[in-house]
Amino acid sequence: MTFYAGPHTTSADKERFLGASAAVVAVEQDWLKRVQSSRLYCYHLPPQTFECVDECAGYFVSRESVLPARIEVLEDPVVELQRREAELRVLSNLWPLRDGVVASSLQFSIIRMWNARPRSAA
Numbered sequence: 001m002t003f004y005a006g007p008h009t010t011s012a013d014k015e016r017f018l019g020a021s022a023a024v025v026a027v028e029q030d031w032l033k034r035v036q037s038s039r040l041y042c043y044h045l046p047p048q049t050f051e052c053v054d055e056c057a058g059y060f061v062s063r064e065s066v067l068p069a070r071i072e073v074l075e076d077p078v079v080e081l082q083r084r085e086a087e088l089r090v091l092s093n094l095w096p097l098r099d100g101v102v103a104s105s106l107q108f109s110i111i112r113m114w115n116a117r118p119r120s121a122a
Contacts, residue, residue, distance in 0.1 A: 001026050001098055002086075006056070006107035013104040021087035026097055028116060032090050040074040057109035095119050 004023035005014050018024060027035055046069055049062040074080045081088050091097060094116045101108050 001094060001101070001108065001110045001113065003101045003106045003108035006105075009105045009107070013106055017101060017104060017106060019087075021085070023084075023086040024089055025081055025086055026089040026091055026094060028094055029090055029092055030117075031115070035077055035088070038077050040077055040080070042072040042074055043068040044070040044072065056107050057111065058107070059109075093117055093120075 002023065002025050003017065005018060045062070045066050049064045049066060050060040051062075053059050053061050078088055089097075094113065098110055098113060098116075102110070
C-alpha cells in the first residue's frame with residue numbers, strides 16, 4: 001500500500017501517518033525479500049492522451065495506444081524509494097495501517113491488498 005499527503009490532508013494525519021516522510025510504501029515482512037530483489041521498469045509516457053481516473057490513488061489511463069518516450073530500469077527498488085523521499089515501512093500485518101489510512105484524509109492506493117495476509121477474525 002502507498003500513501004501521501006494531498007491538498008486536503010490535515011496536519012494531524014500528516015503527523016500521525018507520515019511523520020517526516022513525503023510518502024510511505026508499506027509492505028508485509030513476508031514480501032520484503034521480493035521487494036529487495038525485484039527489478040522494476042519505469043515507463044516514461046507522453047502525457048497528452050492520459051486522463052486521471054482516480055485522483056486519490058493517482059491512476060491515469062490513455063484511451064489511445066502510446067509508445068514510451070523512455071524506459072528506465074530500476075535495479076534496487078528500496079534505494080529508488082529513498083531517492084524519491086519515500087519511506088519503506090515493513091510491517092507484520094498491513095490491515096491496521098490500511099484501516100487507519102482509509103479513514104484518514106491522506107491520498108492512498110491499496111490496489112494490491114489481496115496480496116496481504118488475511119484480515120484476522122479478532
